[in-house]
Amino acid sequence: MNSFPLRRSRQKPAAATMKKLIATIAVLGAAASIAGLGTYATFTSTTSQSHTISTGTVTIALGATGASTNRLNIGASGVAPGDTIQRSVDLINQGSLDLASVTLTTTAAPSSLLDTDATNGLQMVIDKCSVAWTEAGPPYTYTCGGTTSSVLASRAVIGSNLALSNLGSTTAGATDHLRVTLTLPSGADNTFQNQSSTISYAFTGTQRAATNK
Amino acid sequence: MALLRVPRRVVAWAVQLALLLAVAAFVGLALLPRTGWYRPVTVLSGSMRPAFAPGDMVIVTPEPIGSVRVGQIISYRIPVGDHHVQSHRVIRVIRHGGQVAVRTKGDANTAPDPWTATLHGTTAWRVRAVLPKLGWAIFWLRTPLLHELTVLLAPLLLALLMLLQIWRGPNDEPLTERDVTGAPSA
Numbered sequence: 001m002n003s004f005p006l007r008r009s010r011q012k013p014a015a016a017t018m019k020k021l022i023a024t025i026a027v028l029g030a031a032a033s034i035a036g037l038g039t040y041a042t043f044t045s046t047t048s049q050s051h052t053i054s055t056g057t058v059t060i061a062l063g064a065t066g067a068s069t070n071r072l073n074i075g076a077s078g079v080a081p082g083d084t085i086q087r088s089v090d091l092i093n094q095g096s097l098d099l100a101s102v103t104l105t106t107t108a109a110p111s112s113l114l115d116t117d118a119t120n121g122l123q124m125v126i127d128k129c130s131v132a133w134t135e136a137g138p139p140y141t142y143t144c145g146g147t148t149s150s151v152l153a154s155r156a157v158i159g160s161n162l163a164l165s166n167l168g169s170t171t172a173g174a175t176d177h178l179r180v181t182l183t184l185p186s187g188a189d190n191t192f193q194n195q196s197s198t199i200s201y202a203f204t205g206t207q208r209a210a211t212n213k
Numbered sequence: 214m215a216l217l218r219v220p221r222r223v224v225a226w227a228v229q230l231a232l233l234l235a236v237a238a239f240v241g242l243a244l245l246p247r248t249g250w251y252r253p254v255t256v257l258s259g260s261m262r263p264a265f266a267p268g269d270m271v272i273v274t275p276e277p278i279g280s281v282r283v284g285q286i287i288s289y290r291i292p293v294g295d296h297h298v299q300s301h302r303v304i305r306v307i308r309h310g311g312q313v314a315v316r317t318k319g320d321a322n323t324a325p326d327p328w329t330a331t332l333h334g335t336t337a338w339r340v341r342a343v344l345p346k347l348g349w350a351i352f353w354l355r356t357p358l359l360h361e362l363t364v365l366l367a368p369l370l371l372a373l374l375m376l377l378q379i380w381r382g383p384n385d386e387p388l389t390e391r392d393v394t395g396a397p398s399a
Contacts, residue, residue: 013225019374020228022367027235029363032354034243035253101293103327161327204327206293 063090063175068135068142072180072201076139081188084181086142088133091169091176091203099170099205104152105160107202112195118156120188122197125181126152128166132177142179151178157199170205242351250274252338254288254300255348260319261286261300265340270347271300276339278313278332281306286340287315292330300340301326 063069071087079085093099106124108115114122130146149166169176180201184192246252256269264286265271273288281287281303288300301317304325308314313332318325354363 013221015374017221017225017228019371020225020232022370022374024228024232024235025363026367026371027232027239029354029360029367031235031239031243032351033360033364034239035246035351105327202324204324206327 063092068133071135071140074138074140075198076182079184081184081192082186084183086140087180087182088135088140088142089178089180089201090132091167091178093169093172093174093205098172102164102167102170102203102205103161104164105162105202105204106158107200108158108197109200110196110198112197113192114184114195114197115156115158115199117188117192118158120185120192122157122199123154123183123185124152124157125154125183126150126164127179127181128168129177129179133179144179151176154183157182161204164203251341253344253347254298255351256300260321261302262321264302264320265300265343265345268346268349268352270344270351271340272342272344273300273338274341275336278335278337281313281315281332281337281339287317288338288340289315289317289330289332291326292328299326 068088069090072089074087076083076085091102104126127144127148128151129142129144129148131144133142134145135142151164151166152162155162167176168174182199242253251272251274253270254273256265256267256271259267271288276285276287283303283306286300286302288298290296291299299317301319303315304318305316306313307316307329314329315332316325316329353359
């Protein structure tokens with residue numbers, strides 16, 4: 001009988017420690033799974049799809065100026081109603097992530113009637129060519145040796161977060177050859193004389209919808 | 214046996230401490246967020262470096278949408294794409310009638326987010342504190358294997374140990390405190 005308490009007192013601390021260790025693991029697991037619920041369920045039913053752990057980069061860039069890869073820095077003067085201004089620009093996805101969308105925001109500074117009049121002011125169209133545009137000029141005009149598709153339908157030149165369609169540069173590493181065409185409508189009257197606007201183009205890429213990795 | 218006695222005690226204390234921390238984590242991360250006072254959120258992307266990085270856990274608290282200000286970091290659902298929840302810094306607050314909309318930007322991003330988000334409801338969630346790396350721990354514990362080990366196997370083992378103890382008979386039950394924690398004297 002005397003040996004029984006001795007055996008107990010030797011073994012019991014180890015068993016208690018083991019139990020506590022297992023309990024620790026169980027409690028941690030429960031905490032993690034419930035904390036997870038708090039993080040995901042209450043926030044969204046779709047966040048299980050946005051469980052990205054290693055991050056990529058989102059970088060879009062325009063082609064170099066001084067060649068047909070970017071003529072957006074070239075102005076136009078002496079524009080009369082009915083005139084068309086064509087400029088080419090390459091949109092390059094330099095990041096490692098695909099993009100959900102690319103939007104264009106245009107602003108004017110200095111501004112004039114050319115950009116504030118949505119009807120008779122400058123109208124903008126953006127097309128893309130499957131291969132690089134063939135440039136002629138200046139004054140620059142462009143023809144496409146491949147197939148053209150519409151990126152932005154005709155609209156007033158100033159707009160924010162305009163959705164661009166048919167882009168290939170939403171894929172990481174890809175390039176789109178764009179042609180921006182500005183037209184001063186024939187409806188522009190005498191108030192449009194001697195006006196000058198500087199238009200800035202900001203292309204913004206948004207990361208693709210996240211997936212499980 | 215004499216040599217083993219001290220390390221065993223240290224191990225017991227370490228395990229005791231780990232259990233306490235685990236219970237604290239359970240209360241802090243799983244129970245108290247149910248009150249709605251705050252919410253722990255795991256950061257998934259790096260657009261807010263250096264404020265917080267992927268794998269960090271941020272604590273968000275409710276903020277009446279009327280008091281959302283420029284410079285605050287808020288967690289909200291983006292109005293485009295998959296409408297995921299994102300924590301970015303407010304760079305502009307637009308108030309129109311009772312509606313509050315915000316423009317946001319990630320600290321590490323060069324451009325503002327290309328949308329204007331209308332805040333719905335009466336409260337927004339504002340980032341108040343950052344717990345570095347804790348999100349990784351939660352993510353790691355939620356991997357399928359570890360999840361099963363911790364949530365299924367560990368409680369099962371615990372239950373088995375208890376059953377064994379019961380089956381050993383009533384003689385084992387009255388344990389004094391000295392039996393559990395004290396060192397054997399003989």
